[in-house]
Amino acid sequence: MxxxxxxxxxxxxxxxxxxxxxxxxxxxxxxxxxxxxxxxxxxxxxxxxxxxxxxxxxxxxxxxxxxxxxxxxxxxxxxxxxxxxxxxxxxxxxxxxxxxxxxxxxxxxxxxxxxxxxxxxxxxxxxxxxxxxxxxxxxxxxxxxxxxxxxxxxxxxxxxxxxxxxxxxxxxxxxxxxxxxxxxxxxxxxxxxxxxxxxxxxxxxxxKLEDRYRKNLAADSLILFTDLGYLFSIRMTLIMMVIALLMGVYAMVFYICGNPIEGWTTTILFMAFAFFGLFGILTIIVKYLSVIVNLVFKRxxxxxxxxxxxxx
Structure with a gap:
């Protein structure tokens, strides 16, 4: 040139x-x-x-x-x-x-x-x-x-x-x-x-200092710039919600067809309802966090x- x-x-x-x-x-x-x-x-x-x-x-x-x-x-x-x-x-x-x-x-x-x-x-x-x-x-x-x-x-x-x-x-x-x-x-x-x-x-x-930094950067980058963490969290919470729902159905079936210990059905139904609600709340929280990350990354x-x- x-x-x-x-x-x-x-x-x-x-x-x-x-x-x-x-x-x-x-x-x-x-x-x-x-x-x-x-x-x-x-x-x-x-x-x-x-x-x-x-x-x-x-x-x-x-x-x-x-x-x-x-x-x-x-x-x-x-x-x-x-x-x-x-x-x-x-x-x-x-x-x-x-x-x-x-x-x-x-x-x-x-x-x-x-x-x-x-x-x-x-x-x-x-x-x-x-x-x-x-x-x-x-x-x-x-x-x-x-x-x-x-x-x-x-x-x-x-x-x-x-x-x-x-x-x-x-x-x-x-x-x-x-x-x-x-x-x-x-x-x-x-x-x-x-x-x-x-x-x-x-x-x-x-x-060692730089190596540790690079590993942390890799983990942060996967969370900040990909949907992998969000998809994993959403799918896991949905799976747990389904499991909690199946627990409730199982408790009702066992109550009708079996001879459960007194209070067992009520306890299982309460736990199933509580876990279903908990994982439903976690799904909403994960979604909110995903939106925040997309908007501002990390300050x-x-x-x-x-x-x-x-x-x-």
Whole structure:
């Protein structure tokens, strides 16, 4: 591409204990954006790293005097979703690149491939590794896609590009975004996924804190963005209502045809009526909760300690 792009582009990257690759990532991203865009910014979100991640970023950013590099420090570990919400809120670009990790297992040229694809009319274009997903990830997305509305099938993603239109739309849908990929997919705007052949393996696994966060996020996402929890609850309450009704019928039949102990029939009928009413109430409550979740999701807030403008 000979002529640089005129639009303003923001790159937001999530960093958590990535001292071995954060600096390298920043260099590569800077080179790609410098060679292809007239105006751009880079925002690194440090999610309370316990290693030298922020120092590695500062060392590289010190030599990047012709662009803006911001290092956003989260007050404490808050996970990728709230951290990236904070970074995206700070971004001012016409397009925003979201990097869920600074470990690059793809060629730098893929970034521009994703951008050029977005110019074909897609508000969201994501990049996913073509390699086979881990069993836990594959199982989660299989279950998620079964219960989620829409035709777009989600899978593991490394990064994505968003137009300002999709950012404005999801912001109007919900003040904070509990699971970005699901909200983007539900935005109703054109979306596309591109797969790439991996050029290397990821350097590190997740620490216990991040692993626990991801598991909780998966469970919350299944409840918030699919109908699986609602359908399971409704069906179970209906089944229990039927069982309670059958208990009442059995008690009446046994009373007429058998020789029950005095008070037994009355007790069983009362219990059957009580359980029938209880599960009927639970059905209504589950429905109300489902409506509330669909309207407001969960009210989450992120808290930022400080923002450092490393370069001017």
């Amino acid at each position: 000979n002529e640089k792009q005129k639009c303003f582009l923001s790159a937001v990257a999530y960093v958590h204990n990535n001292e071995n690759c954060a600096g390298v990532f920043l260099k590569k991203i800077y080179e790609v954006l410098k060679n292809n865009f007239e105006h751009f910014e880079i925002i690194c979100v440090d999610d309370a790293s316990s290693d030298r991640s922020h120092e590695a970023i500062k060392e590289v950013a010190a030599g990047l005097t012709d662009t803006t590099v911001n290092l956003l420090h989260m007050s404490y570990y808050q996970g990728i979703e709230l951290s990236m919400n904070a970074g995206t809120d700070l971004a001012i670009g016409d397009y925003v690149l979201e990097f869920d990790t600074v470990e690059m297992d793809y060629p730098s040229s893929l970034i521009m491939d994703i951008y050029m694809e977005s110019l074909k009319g897609y508000d969201i274009v994501s990049a996913s590794p073509a390699r086979r997903q881990k069993f836990t990830s594959s199982f989660f997305y299989k279950i998620f896609n079964m219960g989620a509305a829409g035709n777009y099938k989600m899978r593991t993603e490394s990064f994505r590009i968003l137009s300002r239109r999709v950012i404005n739309r999801v912001s109007s849908m919900n003040k904070t975004i509990p699971y970005r990929k699901a909200v983007y997919a539900a935005s109703g705007l054109p979306i596309k996924n591109m797969q790439y052949e991996c050029t290397g393996e990821r350097l590190k696994g997740r620490d 989450q807030q992120y808290m930022v300690d400080r923002i450092e403008k490393i370069t001017k």
